[in-house]
Amino acid sequence: MTVLANEQVIDGKGWRSGALVERRKLSQWFLKITDFADELLEGLGGLDQWPDKVRLMQENWIGKSQGLKCRFKFPGSSDGIDVFTTRPDTMFGASFVAIAADHPVAQKLAANAPELQAFIEDCRKGGTTAAEIDTAEKKGFNTGLTVEHPLDASWHLPVYVANFVLMDYGTGAVFGCPAHDQRDLDFARKYDLPVTRVVADGDETDSNFQGDTAYTGPGRIVNSHWMDGLTIDQAKADVIAKAEAEGWGEGQTQYRLRDWGVSRQRYWGTPIPIIHCEACGAVPVPENQLPVKLPEDVSFDIPGNPLDRHPTWSKVDCPQCHQAARRETDTLDTFVDSSWYFIRFASQPGGKPFDRTIAEQWLPVDQYIGGVEHAILHLLYARFWTRALSKIGMIDVKEPFASLFTQGMVTHQTYQDTDGNWLTPEQVKRDGDIWTIIETGEPAVAGRIEKMSKSKKNVVDPDDIVDQYGADAVRWFMLSDSPPERDLEWSESGIEGCWRFVQRLWRLTGQISGADGQDKALDRKTHQAIAGVGADIEALSFNKAVAKIYDLANAIEKAAPSASRDAAIRTIVLLSAPMVPHLAEEAWTKLGEGMIADMPWPDVDPALLVEDEVTIAVQVKGKLRDTLTVAKGLRQEEMQALALASQKVQHAIDGADIRKVIVVPDRLVNIVI
RNA sequence: GCGGAUGUGGCGGAAUGGUAGACGCUACAGACUUAAAAUCUGUUGUCCUUUUGGGCGUGCGGGUUCGAGUCCCGCCAUCCGCACCA
Numbered sequence: 001m002t003v004l005a006n007e008q009v010i011d012g013k014g015w016r017s018g019a020l021v022e023r024r025k026l027s028q029w030f031l032k033i034t035d036f037a038d039e040l041l042e043g044l045g046g047l048d049q050w051p052d053k054v055r056l057m058q059e060n061w062i063g064k065s066q067g068l069k070c071r072f073k074f075p076g077s078s079d080g081i082d083v084f085t086t087r088p089d090t091m092f093g094a095s096f097v098a099i100a101a102d103h104p105v106a107q108k109l110a111a112n113a114p115e116l117q118a119f120i121e122d123c124r125k126g127g128t129t130a131a132e133i134d135t136a137e138k139k140g141f142n143t144g145l146t147v148e149h150p151l152d153a154s155w156h157l158p159v160y161v162a163n164f165v166l167m168d169y170g171t172g173a174v175f176g177c178p179a180h181d182q183r184d185l186d187f188a189r190k191y192d193l194p195v196t197r198v199v200a201d202g203d204e205t206d207s208n209f210q211g212d213t214a215y216t217g218p219g220r221i222v223n224s225h226w227m228d229g230l231t232i233d234q235a236k237a238d239v240i241a242k243a244e245a246e247g248w249g250e251g252q253t254q255y256r257l258r259d260w261g262v263s264r265q266r267y268w269g270t271p272i273p274i275i276h277c278e279a280c281g282a283v284p285v286p287e288n289q290l291p292v293k294l295p296e297d298v299s300f301d302i303p304g305n306p307l308d309r310h311p312t313w314s315k316v317d318c319p320q321c322h323q324a325a326r327r328e329t330d331t332l333d334t335f336v337d338s339s340w341y342f343i344r345f346a347s348q349p350g351g352k353p354f355d356r357t358i359a360e361q362w363l364p365v366d367q368y369i370g371g372v373e374h375a376i377l378h379l380l381y382a383r384f385w386t387r388a389l390s391k392i393g394m395i396d397v398k399e400p401f402a403s404l405f406t407q408g409m410v411t412h413q414t415y416q417d418t419d420g421n422w423l424t425p426e427q428v429k430r431d432g433d434i435w436t437i438i439e440t441g442e443p444a445v446a447g448r449i450e451k452m453s454k455s456k457k458n459v460v461d462p463d464d465i466v467d468q469y470g471a472d473a474v475r476w477f478m479l480s481d482s483p484p485e486r487d488l489e490w491s492e493s494g495i496e497g498c499w500r501f502v503q504r505l506w507r508l509t510g511q512i513s514g515a516d517g518q519d520k521a522l523d524r525k526t527h528q529a530i531a532g533v534g535a536d537i538e539a540l541s542f543n544k545a546v547a548k549i550y551d552l553a554n555a556i557e558k559a560a561p562s563a564s565r566d567a568a569i570r571t572i573v574l575l576s577a578p579m580v581p582h583l584a585e586e587a588w589t590k591l592g593e594g595m596i597a598d599m600p601w602p603d604v605d606p607a608l609l610v611e612d613e614v615t616i617a618v619q620v621k622g623k624l625r626d627t628l629t630v631a632k633g634l635r636q637e638e639m640q641a642l643a644l645a646s647q648k649v650q651h652a653i654d655g656a657d658i659r660k661v662i663v664v665p666d667r668l669v670n671i672v673i
Numbered sequence: 674g675c676g677g678a679u680g681u682g683g684c685g686g687a688a689u690g691g692u693a694g695a696c697g698c699u700a701c702a703g704a705c706u707u708a709a710a711a712u713c714u715g716u717u718g719u720c721c722u723u724u725u726g727g728g729c730g731u732g733c734g735g736g737u738u739c740g741a742g743u744c745c746c747g748c749c750a751u752c753c754g755c756a757c758c759a
Contacts, residue, residue: 053677057754060676065758085759098759138757164757174759182674183757256758372753409753480697481685487752494685494698501697503711543686547696554696617692622740624692648726662739668691672739 028263029272029330033384037062037255040383049403054375061376063256068240069171070249072097072147075156081105081147084170084254088243089235092224093177093198095188097147098140098162100172106161109143116141116161123163138187139163150248151225151239162187170254179209180216198224199232260381262333265305267298269331277318277325286319292327305329338378339385342368342400356395368401371409373451379404405540408487412458414447422457449489460490472580473499479542479579502583504553505576508569509587513561525555526568527608533575534601542579549576574602617668618643620652636663643669 033040041062044055068088073080081097099106101123110117119141140160149155157175164183165174178188178195188195195209201219209215221227221235230238243249263272271292273285285292295313298306307313307329318325340353342365347358370378379401386400415423417437428435428444435444452459466474477498482488529552536545552572559565570591577584577596588596611632616639618626626648630639640661643649649671656673663669 053754056677060755063755063758067759083759087759162757164759166758169758176759181759183759254758256755375754483686486679486686488685491685497698500711507712544696547687550696615692619691619740622691622738627692651726660739662691664691668740670691670739 028261029274029328029332030259030261030263031384031388033260033381034255034257036384036387037064037257038253039387040380043383043387043399047399047402047404050401051404051406054372054379054404054406057375058380061257061380064253065256066251066253068236068243068249069252070150070243072150072157072175073153073248075146075148081159081173082171083173083175084252085175087177087180087236088239089221089227089230089232090177090180090198091149091151091175091239092227093179093196094149094157094175095178095184095194095196096158096160096176096191098160098165098174098176098187100165100167101161101163102167103161103165103172105145105159105173106143109145116143119161123161138183138190140187140191142191150243158193160187160191168258169256178214180214182214182216185212185214196223198222260333260384262336263330264333265308265330267294267300267306267331269334270336271307272328272330272332274328275316275318275325276328277321277323279323280318280320280325282328283318283320283325289319294331307331335377335381336385339381340389342382343386343389343395354395360396363395363397364400364402367403367405369405369407372406373409375406405485407484408482409451410488410490411449412452412460412490413449414456414458416445416447418443418445422455424457425460452490465492465495469495469499470502470582472583473502475581476502476546476576476579480546481543483543484540501550501553502580504557505572505580506583506587508553508556509573509590511561512566512569512591514566515561515563517562517564519559519562519564522555522559522562522564522568524608524611525552526564526571527605529575530571530602531604531609534604537578546579549579571602574599614666616643616666618646618649619668619670620649621673622670623652625649625652632666634666636665639663639665639669643671 041059041064044050044058047055065086067084067086069082069084070088071080071082081099083097085091101120106116106120110120119139123139140162143159143161145159146156147159149157164187165172174184176184176187176193177198178185178193179197180199185195187193189212196207197204197209197215198221199215199217199219200222201215201217205222207223218232221230221232224235227235227238240249240251244251271294273290273292275283275285277283295307295310298310300306302309314327314329316325316327317323343354343359343363346362347355349355382400386395386397389395390398412425415425415428415435417423423437423444427437427439428446429438430446435446436442437444450456450458462474469477473495477495480498481494529548532548533545536542536548549572552568552575556565556568556572559568570593573584573587573591574596577588577599581596585596588594588599593599613629614632615627615629617624618628626643626646628642628646630642634642640663643661653671653673658671658673660672661669662672
């Protein structure tokens, strides 16, 4: 048996095996991340060095919503159907109550109603893919039951089982207010239920709502007795207060976040340290018996969990009553391990997970880097884990990662043979638009460009190009072009150029001349490079840092021998060391300077960052007509005079009246005619 | 459907509202060479022009501004996340 996640089920079959999938109730281990939902949400506010995108994704994932939970009673009974709504202000617009197919009330009714039973079956078959949900029709089954409206016991509403109501959110039941909810409106139109307007944004206060588009915008309450004229927010508060006062409902907060299912029925994971005892129930493995180790004599030749069928591993005595008991054979989701590895990384004592004092010195992680694909799962789990450890007093750290940088994904084209088996890029070759499998000569199909993944085999092993060009050239290549936050389609075009640059750099280090003399222009370039490269590396803009090193190399090559040039050569070795460490170290030794790893980043002379001449643009009516090289800090009137003296400018003005002249110091002159 | 991002030469990509295309790749031409490789020099957005020059250009359409790749409004396309969440 294999257990699949929702996203691994396609058309009711396993995505890989194609085996039919059935739903079964399994008892599994969950971690109660929902207890931390609010904290995790609040904590996002303090993570100001995280990308907004990731914070927003987590916020949406946690999905906090506030509203009213209230009971629609069966007439003459205290029993009823509990409903959650974020729009208690629209209660007077209610026209039906809808419950999920899995709702207990529906289940109970179905026992004696084959038609309902069939409808429920139908709902379950409904797909979960985007397209299916988009096109899925709103369908309902009138149960014949009615419930009392909480605000008016004489008003009875019909109860439907509806395919669009989810059992695992809220109470599994809703009241439908068609005028102000699109799904409810679709449903009401189909089953010809009343549609009453209770929110109006202007003149339209007619209680009879027309059209097929629900109104969900702001406005004032209408057709709602004592609430008429209130704002939506006032009405919400009003209804909740009334419900609480009268005892038929209460304000409630709902989360979309669900508990974290950590059970995996497979070998490669941390054993869940629990022993099941007939008498004592689930008993934790005592601390002195931790860690529980996986057995090594296992076989993988038949499907299923090898731990389950191991002859002895699960047979243990209960730690409490010492009767024969059974070890839990589920293992933990590997996300569990990645939820605290950074704490272990910070301190690695023997015999316990981490040393609190040392870990607290290092944490939180100053700069965490990972792909966006971890925006929710890993990063939310790690935040949860850290808070949970903090709550049980094991560490005084709330947020694990102070600053987050999400690098883009590396993508590559995918290839398949005609049977749909994935092929690696090395297995195929291209001839025009035709792809063939190198080994067999059979045709191959080039597919989408996707994130590199082992399952689709569109991965490239860097070892090959490392062998060919060396680790430094490959490193330089990977840093040089694309900014790291952007997705990147892997291509080796350009690696040749990088390899050439590495050679160039090496040749430069052989050109120390011992000459005297200063080259002010080169000194300036050198110091601008020190400042620029340093700032770019700090900002993780490695591609820009690389460009500035190229610039400096070009300048050095053009310069005549001088003390300045020798200094520039030493500097460029230092600047490139983070990106081509092996070569830089070798070159530094050649220059007789010891270990580059011990060297500080070169100092910048701020005086040399300032140019004493600048090139300014001269525009006529916003169009560039000339550029002039002038002394930096030149007075505006002089800039204007020089600009007007330009022949090209005079030609462009062509005798027209000058209406206005805009002068931006050290940048441009714009003459408006 | 909701939320978010992205869109600039043949390609990867630069540009505090102020010279668009830095830097690299590719391509082409030249130097060196018996020849090739390596290296070096130059050209390389596009159109018109012999040149000098000039027109047009940052997905599309508007707007603000002396001046817009950058700001505002409205579209389009692609990608990512969530998705009948009441």
